[in-house]
Amino acid sequence: MSSSSPRRMNILLVGGCGHWAAAENHIPAILALKEHGFPVRVAAICDPRDPYNPTLLGHMPHLRSIVTQDRPVWVRPQQGESTDALERRLQQAHRDHHFDVVIVACDPVSHFPYLKWATDHGIPALCDKPIICVEDAAWNPDRAAEIRRQFDALLHAHRAQPDHLFAVPLRRRANNAFVRLGELIRDVHDTHEQSLTMGQISVSGGHFRLPEEYALGNAHGYTHGVGALAFSSYHYIDELTRYLLLAPGQITGLRLTLQYVRRVGDHLATGLNDVLGTLLHPLSETELPAVELSDRIALAEMDFAFTVDLLNSRQQSLGVLTYSFTSNSCSNRSVGLLARDAENALAFREKGRMSQYVIDLHQGNLQHLRLTKNDAVGEAYRIRLEHRRNPLVGGTGRLETVYDDAHDSSAVTPRDITAAFITMAAGDTPAPTVTDKIAFLGGQVLTHRVFAAMYELIASHHHDAHPCPSVLVDMP
CATH class of the missing domain: 3.40.50.720 (NAD(P)-binding Rossmann-like Domain)
Structure with a gap:
């Protein structure tokens, strides 16, 4: 200050x-x-x-x-x-x-x-x-x-x-592991103009719910006819687009294609959640009445996968990125229904939500980066960054860095961003080490265009007999 x-x-x-x-x-x-x-x-x-x-x-x-x-x-x-x-x-x-x-x-x-x-x-x-x-x-x-x-x-x-x-206030914009990942991508691009060419972001949320819990109206709930894409996915979409903007090379546009979508109704109809549900029900401190879920809940997206073709000005593909999210994965949940959640008195934290992902990125033949995490929400998160470069551009073999307590120990946290924003609004000048981690609206254009296009594809998949196969998004 x-x-x-x-x-x-x-x-x-x-x-x-x-x-x-x-x-x-x-x-x-x-x-x-x-x-x-x-x-x-x-x-x-x-x-x-x-x-x-x-x-x-x-x-x-x-x-x-x-x-x-x-x-x-x-x-x-x-x-x-x-x-x-x-x-x-x-x-x-x-x-x-x-x-x-x-x-x-x-x-x-x-x-x-x-x-x-x-x-x-x-x-x-x-x-x-x-x-x-x-x-x-x-x-x-x-x-x-x-x-x-x-x-x-x-x-x-x-x-x-x-x-x-x-x-x-996007946590991963400030997280030390994600910041370092971006620095490595930008370094190779600034020196060799090498764009991203291949990659995958695979996220396993493991957010288990009993059928009646889908009708609870908590924030980011399914009662508004939108689901998992409106939750933590925005973080990963923002990271994907941030990497593209750090290393655009010849990329001028993106072609998004929906490869897979699984809705709440699809999931419940399979009975796949019966095993954990059977284990949880005897542990319940309260019972919610059985409900008939509305169509808007049943049609909300739960799992999905997209491909993003990286296009040059002649619409030639320079590579492809994939983004997938699944709730239908490992869950650490160990309690039944909580009375506080049923009363809407407290955001429901113990649904055994997981924070597991693999982010695997390639910059042509020059660099490979891999970020991994495998935690339950609420644990002290550990993020592992693996990094390898071609020896002709300074590579010395595989380097690995482990970030323990990765969120709370980061140099800048979301609380720092909130505090810095308030001081900026007051006309003061926070430390640049914080302000350069803030995502301002003008820098969210590509992220939000991709986010909007993904919902257009998910909606089209339900609405049309022959859904729109892809959506084009221009780089800003």
Whole structure:
């Protein structure tokens, strides 16, 4: 921080009662700023859940600290409320409290009206991933196409506001292992102009749910007609596009093709989850009534695989990348239904969600990189980076680096990004070592185009007898 005294910052925190905002990232970052004497206040929390609910506060001590210190007003979104009505209430709250920053951490299908309102008013906006998602995009082509339209409208509004700040706190943009991977890719490209040519990103989420749990309306749930692509996948899509932009070579466009999609209804119809389900049910502390899942839940994507052809200006293929995600994989889950989850009092953490992936990349004949991870969510993550170069370009054999406690021990964390963004909005200058890890809206164009195109393909697969085989995406 610079030595000048920053002005007081009032925060509107949308989705402030969720686990990520209240327990893991945004509120802890704000409390840390307070401890260092930075004048910041959470002036309002916008969330369907009451931030003053004693049960909720009993599970979220950081949230309890904020409501005790700042006494934020509760702005409660109304079921079925029109965008105009919501904007009027936001405008009234803005008149009362003068928001200096809007942090959006609610369900992704609700992001757009908050982001558009903040951007139109020139208020700095920090938004969790994915920036834009739309209900029923997994099966309705018109809704899937709306993802790109809304993003383009948001980007246009952002560019119309001089010096408007808009960023996304993406953990892997700052993680030491992913940062090093990008440096190695850029080094070979800068010296030899060698693009990426082959690669795969294979992610196993292992996010096991009992059938009735698909009807629970938690953040990133399936009740809005979108599924796993709207969850952690955005991180890996962002990394894929970041590597392409670090080493574009002759690549001018991408051809995306959907190779496989498995929806919630497809999965449940097979009975594949019966074995673990049978083991879990006797351990349940509460029972949820059996429910008939709606079509929008049954049609939400659960597993999928895409190929990305790397094209030059003559539409010749320079190589191919693949991205696959599966929930139908190993799960570490060991408990049944949790009462707190059924009451929507706490984000449900113990579904045995896994964080397992293999990222395998080749830059022609010159370099091979491999990033691997095999953990259950909540463990101290370990990431392994293997690296090999051709001896003619400085290779000395296979090099291996292991990053223990890989997320929390990184030089820059999402909390650092949230804190830095607030200080930037106040006109201060955070350390470049943090700001160069921040994903700003203008740098998310390719990532979001690929994300939107993937939903267009998934929706087309359900809608058409002969689904669209591929979508072309231009490099920016």
